[in-house]
Amino acid sequence: MICPAGNGTVAGDPVKNPAPRLDEATYERNFADINPRLTETAALAEASRCLFCYDAPCIRACPTAIDIPSFIRKIGTGNLRGSARTILEANVLGHSCARVCPVEVLCEGACVLNQEHKRPVAIGALQRVATDHVMDRGIQVLRAGRPNGRRVALIGAGPASLGCAAELARMGYACTLYERREVPGGLNTHGIAAYKMRASDGVREVDLVRSLGVDVRGGVEVGRDVTSAALWDASDAVFIGVGLGVTDSLGLPGEDLPGVVDAITFIDRLKNRPFRDVAVGRNVVVIGAGNTSVDAATQAKRLGAENVLVVYRRGPEDVSAYHYEFELAKTDGVVYVFYAQPARFVGRDGVEALECVRTETVLEGGRRQLKAIAGSEFQIPCDMAITAVGQKRHAGWLEATFPGIALDGGKVRIDAGGRTSVPKLYAGGDCVNGGKEVVNAVADGKAAARAIDADLGHPRG
Amino acid sequence: MADLTTDCAGIKSPNPFWIASGPPANTAYQVMRAFDAGWGGAVWKTIGEPIVNTSSRYGSVDLQNLRMMGLNNIELISDRPIEENLREIAEVKRRYPKHAVIASLMVESKREVWHEMVKRAEDAGADGLELNFGCPHGMSERGMGAAVGQVPEYTKLITSWVKEVARTPVLVKLTPNISDVTYMGVAAREGGADGISLINTINSIVGIDLDTLEPRPMVDGRSSHGGYCGPAVKPIALNMVSAIAKHPGIGIPISGIGGIATWQDAAEFLLLGASSLQVCTAVMHYGFRIVEDMIDGLANWMDAKGFPDLASVRGRSLGRVTDWGELNLNYKVVARIHAEKCIGCHLCYVACEDGAHQSIALAEGVKVPEVIEHKCVGCNLCMLVCPVPGCITMDEIPTGRAPQSWRAYQEALGKGIACELPGERPTH
Ligand SMILES: Cc1cc2nc3c(=O)[nH]c(=O)nc-3n(C[C@H](O)[C@H](O)[C@H](O)COP(=O)(O)OP(=O)(O)OC[C@H]3O[C@@H](n4cnc5c(N)ncnc54)[C@H](O)[C@@H]3O)c2cc1C
Ligand SMILES: Cc1cc2nc3c(=O)[nH]c(=O)nc-3n(C[C@H](O)[C@H](O)[C@H](O)COP(=O)(O)O)c2cc1C
Ligand code: SF4
Numbered sequence A: 001m002i003c004p005a006g007n008g009t010v011a012g013d014p015v016k017n018p019a020p021r022l023d024e025a026t027y028e029r030n031f032a033d034i035n036p037r038l039t040e041t042a043a044l045a046e047a048s049r050c051l052f053c054y055d056a057p058c059i060r061a062c063p064t065a066i067d068i069p070s071f072i073r074k075i076g077t078g079n080l081r082g083s084a085r086t087i088l089e090a091n092v093l094g095h096s097c098a099r100v101c102p103v104e105v106l107c108e109g110a111c112v113l114n115q116e117h118k119r120p121v122a123i124g125a126l127q128r129v130a131t132d133h134v135m136d137r138g139i140q141v142l143r144a145g146r147p148n149g150r151r152v153a154l155i156g157a158g159p160a161s162l163g164c165a166a167e168l169a170r171m172g173y174a175c176t177l178y179e180r181r182e183v184p185g186g187l188n189t190h191g192i193a194a195y196k197m198r199a200s201d202g203v204r205e206v207d208l209v210r211s212l213g214v215d216v217r218g219g220v221e222v223g224r225d226v227t228s229a230a231l232w233d234a235s236d237a238v239f240i241g242v243g244l245g246v247t248d249s250l251g252l253p254g255e256d257l258p259g260v261v262d263a264i265t266f267i268d269r270l271k272n273r274p275f276r277d278v279a280v281g282r283n284v285v286v287i288g289a290g291n292t293s294v295d296a297a298t299q300a301k302r303l304g305a306e307n308v309l310v311v312y313r314r315g316p317e318d319v320s321a322y323h324y325e326f327e328l329a330k331t332d333g334v335v336y337v338f339y340a341q342p343a344r345f346v347g348r349d350g351v352e353a354l355e356c357v358r359t360e361t362v363l364e365g366g367r368r369q370l371k372a373i374a375g376s377e378f379q380i381p382c383d384m385a386i387t388a389v390g391q392k393r394h395a396g397w398l399e400a401t402f403p404g405i406a407l408d409g410g411k412v413r414i415d416a417g418g419r420t421s422v423p424k425l426y427a428g429g430d431c432v433n434g435g436k437e438v439v440n441a442v443a444d445g446k447a448a449a450r451a452i453d454a455d456l457g458h459p460r461g
Numbered sequence B: 001m002a003d004l005t006t007d008c009a010g011i012k013s014p015n016p017f018w019i020a021s022g023p024p025a026n027t028a029y030q031v032m033r034a035f036d037a038g039w040g041g042a043v044w045k046t047i048g049e050p051i052v053n054t055s056s057r058y059g060s061v062d063l064q065n066l067r068m069m070g071l072n073n074i075e076l077i078s079d080r081p082i083e084e085n086l087r088e089i090a091e092v093k094r095r096y097p098k099h100a101v102i103a104s105l106m107v108e109s110k111r112e113v114w115h116e117m118v119k120r121a122e123d124a125g126a127d128g129l130e131l132n133f134g135c136p137h138g139m140s141e142r143g144m145g146a147a148v149g150q151v152p153e154y155t156k157l158i159t160s161w162v163k164e165v166a167r168t169p170v171l172v173k174l175t176p177n178i179s180d181v182t183y184m185g186v187a188a189r190e191g192g193a194d195g196i197s198l199i200n201t202i203n204s205i206v207g208i209d210l211d212t213l214e215p216r217p218m219v220d221g222r223s224s225h226g227g228y229c230g231p232a233v234k235p236i237a238l239n240m241v242s243a244i245a246k247h248p249g250i251g252i253p254i255s256g257i258g259g260i261a262t263w264q265d266a267a268e269f270l271l272l273g274a275s276s277l278q279v280c281t282a283v284m285h286y287g288f289r290i291v292e293d294m295i296d297g298l299a300n301w302m303d304a305k306g307f308p309d310l311a312s313v314r315g316r317s318l319g320r321v322t323d324w325g326e327l328n329l330n331y332k333v334v335a336r337i338h339a340e341k342c343i344g345c346h347l348c349y350v351a352c353e354d355g356a357h358q359s360i361a362l363a364e365g366v367k368v369p370e371v372i373e374h375k376c377v378g379c380n381l382c383m384l385v386c387p388v389p390g391c392i393t394m395d396e397i398p399t400g401r402a403p404q405s406w407r408a409y410q411e412a413l414g415k416g417i418a419c420e421l422p423g424e425r426p427t428h
Helices: A024-030 A040-047 A057-061 A068-076 A080-090 A094-100 A112-116 A123-137 A159-170 A199-210 A228-234 A263-272 A291-302 A323-331 A395-401 A438-457 B028-037 B082-095 B111-123 B152-165 B181-191 B231-246 B263-271 B281-286 B288-305 B347-355 B381-385 B406-414
Strands: A151-155 A174-178 A215-217 A237-240 A260-262 A283-287 A307-311 A335-337 A340-346 A353-364 A367-372 A378-381 A384-387 A425-427 B006-008 B011-013 B017-019 B041-043 B058-063 B066-073 B100-105 B128-132 B170-173 B195-198 B202-204 B226-229 B254-257 B274-279 B333-337 B392-396
Touching: A040 A068, A040 A123, A057 A068, A068 A080, A068 A123, A068 B288, A080 A094, A080 A123, A080 B288, A094 A123, A094 A199, A094 A438, A151 A159, A151 A228, A159 A174, A159 A199, A159 A237, A159 A438, A199 A215, A228 A237, A237 A438, A260 A263, A263 A291, A263 A384, A283 A291, A291 A307, A291 A323, A291 A384, A340 A378, A425 A438, B006 B274, B011 B100, B017 B028, B017 B288, B028 B041, B028 B082, B028 B288, B066 B231, B066 B281, B082 B100, B082 B111, B100 B111, B111 B128, B111 B152, B128 B152, B152 B170, B152 B181, B170 B181, B181 B195, B181 B231, B195 B231, B226 B231, B231 B254, B231 B263, B263 B274, B263 B288, B274 B281, B281 B288, B333 B381, B347 B381, B381 B392
Parallel strands: A151 A174, A151 A237, A174 A215, A237 A425, A260 A384, A283 A307, A283 A384, A307 A335, B017 B041, B017 B274, B041 B100, B100 B128, B128 B170, B170 B195, B195 B254, B254 B274
Antiparallel strands: A340 A353, A353 A367, A353 A378, B006 B011, B058 B066, B066 B226, B202 B226, B333 B392
16 A cells, blocks of 8 residues: 655654644643542542551562552641652652552552452552642752762663662762753653653653752763763762663664654654654554553554554563553554564555564474464555664663673673672663663662662771 | 650650550550650550459441541550569660650559559659559459549549659549549649649440340450540540640640540640640551651641741640630521532432431432522531532621620620620521
8 A cells, every 4th residue: 555645744754644633632632641630539538548557568569668558648647748758758750650650560569458359549649649749839858968078970860860869869969960861851751651741740850859959961971972981080989870772673674764663762752742743654553562562552543543553473461561551552442463573664765564474373392482474474554663672772882881891681780789890880770670660760779879878978997 | 847845744755746555555665666666755554563454355446447446445554563564664764765754653542552653663764653543444443543533532632642752743644434524633733743644545335246245345255344545535535635724723734645646636636735645546556657647747737837846836726615605606607519519419418408407409400409598507517428528618608796605695684785686596
């Protein structure tokens, strides 16, 4: 199928047959908060459901170990300010986490009420009630520590570095974050689905960290605008929180055709432009079946794409996206094509189809193996293809910038305190764990801050 | 941040939150755990000749999902030897010199026995004494506890014995199981008490098992009346605290007790005149950790209200508690339903129709009921039953009449001054 060239194409966004633009009201409705705020009554009623467990499993399920029963009790007693303090002291990005955490598999999944087949306490929604209260009113609940004369440089201004810097600043360290992008926040600003959080929410949290005296410098790339030697000169320790790169290349023919875009870039545009300036095809194919694929597919649909197909070489039981994310995609009308392995992108001056080959699983030596079925090629017509098959690692940059740093398959190798193999060099977040969640990055940052303090804070006599 | 340091009748603590005499203050281990969690003081589980307790001791009143709205117990004083308790008090004081440790005492009603007990407790290092004249079960059958606290003469006499030898401040803990608590307050004062603690627990039977017909808490098929406490008793305690605080013949500091579980409860006791606050049931329910929000929430509230310290909160609402006869009968409020918040449950309608003054109209098929303003007497019932906060408000309607109380009206009549009957008559 060859489609006529579209009208409304945006520079750098060459989609041959773009879906018609929607009106503003429709965009706002499509990207409205997927978990709206609780009303005051609902919040009190929900808070009263918490049993205030001792040594609560929800706390253990939270990577940043927020004292959840305490913050919920404080909502119940109307002490919202104290509630927010309990949250933010444990997790400086607690406001984002309230909206973006996969609570079903973390705190809420651990809630003891599940064991009685009751709905778990809506911890995420309650966390939002408390943090909204202080964020909306600009109430300062965290305080910087008395300056201790020590300085730490942090590379990247994503959740890992923000978590580390906030913890350090509260202990009195002077922190400088070097961020390549003009707008800080990392994927928390540029990557989270717009119906969970807008870019401005991510920036607001960076401002919270800034308010502790942390210096966040945007538009500075370490290795290009500033050398690692300069960082070492100016600081007592360095933290790497560079996350991951864009989507890995599939290495397929036609991947450079206009209309083929990687998911991170697509979502980045969507988070940083007015919705109407983000071109999306009428017929969109998304490759991969992880959480990023869901985000790309649902947001393509919400931008106005008529048909969104997710192509995945394995079956539904192998989908790596969280169950509720997978369900959301299906509710949004995204159609899954399983057992189809992309082979090449077809098109002349823009993508027109994705050619796939059917696959099957066969048992070989007791193990399930995926096999392409010879001669089963078929084409899925499309005017946009989004690749979402995992993000690139910064191995080259890491080795060039920090000679001798030990890596594991492109991920930085650390100990439990975030220490790398290079003395006084720490790391955390996606660049260490290969891509998890905001809350894991914050927890890593916190752990590293404590290790930094243990290593330098108390000079050995 | 607001200054929470406390001085109650000369007993000083870093904050006003004390563990009340009861199971949570039974041992040094517990009291030290409490101090580590943030409690400012502890009144030791009542010390006296060790007793034997029953097995199965507590019963609870649950409110739907919420457990222990009210708790009842048939437990007596400490079952541990006096020496052991005193040794542990000494240990706690050595490790926590800035926290308040108060020895709660109850012994045989003999002068020498009390003298001896007081000296030993003070030698152990207690910062103050609390005389338990309140235990309503078991001990009273032995001529102690409420048996003393229900007779003003005994209360005064034993307090005066204690004061003969005491070097530390003496608090007298009152029972609510009397007709007018101020008699006991006056007696304690006359006996020389430095302060008053109240309330102890209220006589109660919490319920009966409808399968076995046994009352709870069951001891080998039977039960006994016990002491009631927990959130359910707070209003009774607040009333008694304010009565003691207002009484001109008493005028000594108060340690408020009864149903305190949150910082809001604490603030209410302070506003009605308490200088320190004691908690038992809420700790038995949730553990010592609840004090964190109590301190944090109270300080945040004081900051928001501009109260720098506890002295500026203490008794602030007392002046607003008056006799009924002083209330302005020419003041009028009516219910107003805010349609945009109404969820259409119609509980206000049925409450007013069947339980009040038929002042709410509900037209067939209409979601939002309507208040018939000229019939509404301003009783609050609809607002109280409404599940949505702020949906029904009670709004003042100027009557155009000068304030007048029943007492003022009676006085005017007595002086033969012609005046209009205050208030409005219902228009049924
Ligand atoms: C599409 C998508 C959706 C997601 N949705 C969720 C979600 O709903 N919930 C959730 O919890 N998590 C989600 N995540 C994961 C989450 O965003 C990440 O786990 C988290 O942001 C990782 O934090 P980080 O600080 O390690 O890395 P990043 O957020 O990637 O931040 C790294 C920062 O370092 C900067 N940087 C890199 N190199 C340099 C350099 N040389 N010099 C200076 N700066 C540099 C980058 O510009 C970036 O700002 C999502 C991720 C993606 C991709
Ligand atoms: C199980 C139990 C045991 C108690 N034992 C004592 C005691 O030994 N001495 C005493 O003065 N009060 C005792 N009390 C009363 C409490 O100190 C307190 O006055 C009362 O429970 C009201 O406070 P609350 O509502 O916070 O529990 C006891 C209460 C309970 C529940
Ligand atoms: S709380 Fe339970 S386990 Fe503990 S003493 Fe009482 S009955 Fe026994």
